[in-house]
Amino acid sequence: MTQKVAVITGSxxxxxxxxxxxxxxxxxxxVVLTSRQEQDGxxxxxxxxxxxxxxxxxxxDVTSDASVQQFTTWLQQAYGRVDILVNNAGVNPTMQPEESSLLTVQMETMLATFATNVLAVARMTQALVPLMKAQNYGRIVNVSTEMASLASMSSDYYPLAPSYRLSKVGLNGLTALLAKEFQGTNILINAYSPGWMQTDMGGxxxxxxxxxxxxxxxxxxxxPEGGAQGKFFAEMRKFGGAIALPW
Ligand SMILES: NC(=O)c1ccc[n+]([C@@H]2O[C@H](COP(=O)([O-])OP(=O)(O)OC[C@H]3O[C@@H](n4cnc5c(N)ncnc54)[C@H](OP(=O)(O)O)[C@@H]3O)[C@@H](O)[C@H]2O)c1
Incomplete structure (x- = not known):
């Protein structure tokens, strides 16, 4: 059996x-587990x-051109293919008080958050999609958050967290645009919200x-082939099945 190769960032x-x-x-x-610090991985x-x-x-390290290039060369030599890419690596620097409002958030924080949560996903996509195209098969999963749904912006339920939420809005947009580019291929890309979880980020x-x-x-x-394309899903557990969220 030929195994599919799955790359998960920040895993x-x-x-x-x-x-x-x-x-x-x-x-x-x-599975190819990846981390920016070798000893962690x-x-x-x-x-x-x-x-x-x-x-x-x-x-x-998804924010580094050199690291992504080096990784892609290694992947090509080791496996010659990639079937699944999960863009999971993310940062949420909204713990500092000034980060809780768009009126005070530091522009460096915005840039750093976008660099990891959006631009790095574009970088990974540019690096690995050629390998997916070569075999007309790919599944890309972008880890987003329901806090990035535009429909949630006026809700009192979520923290304002502007750099984090706007970066994930960007990630959602990237997902929808790439889905358009993948039309007519067997490369499927979707975003999803995993819900609030007990991790270092979630607490x-x-x-x-x-x-x-x-x-x-x-x-x-x-x-499967013909499955969801360019959608934004809620965590299945909450609804007992795959439910699309409003962008
Ligand atoms: N936790 C929640 O409640 C929650 C809710 C909604 C969405 N999410 C999303 O879920 C994803 C995973 O978050 P988590 O909760 O598991 O948080 P986490 O425990 O803080 O893990 C984040 C992961 O991203 C990695 N990472 C950050 N910058 C990186 C870079 N430049 N290159 C490679 N890896 C990098 C981290 O590696 P290092 O250890 O090296 O920093 C770590 O492995 C994120 O995209 C997050 O936005 C989380």
Missing amino acids: HKGLGYAIARKLAQKEDIQ LAAQQRLSSENIQVDFHPL SNAPFTADEGAETAVYLATL
């Missing part, structure tokens, strides 16, 4: 690790191995585990 911990772990348990998928690979779950590992008060948040990613990473 040594949190949601990315949970997605890597779930995908790696599928017989027909070879190797430790995660070891943790999975102690559960008898085998993954490959390669360092990857311990979050109601859901990273494992729960990973369910929808696995669903979107393994869509």
Whole structure:
């Protein structure tokens, strides 16, 4: 059996690790776990191995042209293909008080957040989609948040978190635009909100585990031909199935 190759960015911990772990348990998928710090990724690979779950590992900093280029060259040589890309790596710097309003947020913070949450996804897409096009198969999953839905902007329920939310609005836009570019191909791209999870980013008060948040990613990473294209999904667990959110 030829295994599909799945790349998950920022997957040594949190949601990315949970997605890597779930995908790696599928017989027909070879997971490439990635992290910007080599020792983090190797430790995660070891943790999975102690559960008898085998993954490959390669360092990857999604904000660095050189790192993405080096990773792509390695991937081409090691596997000659990529079937699944989960753009999970993300930052949320909204803990500082000035970051809680668009009137005071630092422009450097905005730039750094966009660099990781939006531009890096464009960089990864430009690097890996040629490999997907070569075999007319690809599944791209962009990890977004329901806080990026324009319909949620006036809600009192969410923190203002302008740099984070606007960057994820950008990510959603990127998803919709790429879906247009992939029309007529078997490359499917979708965004989803994993819900509020107990990770370093989500904190311990979050109601859901990273494992729960990973369910929808696995669903979107393994869509059949003709499956959803250019949609924004809620976490499946909340609704008992795949539900599209308003952009
Ligand atoms: N937690 C939530 O409640 C929640 C809700 C909605 C959406 N999300 C989204 O879910 C995704 C995962 O978040 P999480 O909750 O698992 O947070 P997390 O535990 O903080 O993990 C974030 C991951 O992204 C990686 N990362 C950041 N910058 C990177 C870079 N330049 N290159 C490579 N990796 C990088 C981190 O690596 P380092 O350890 O090296 O920093 C880490 O592995 C994010 O996109 C986030 O926006 C989370």
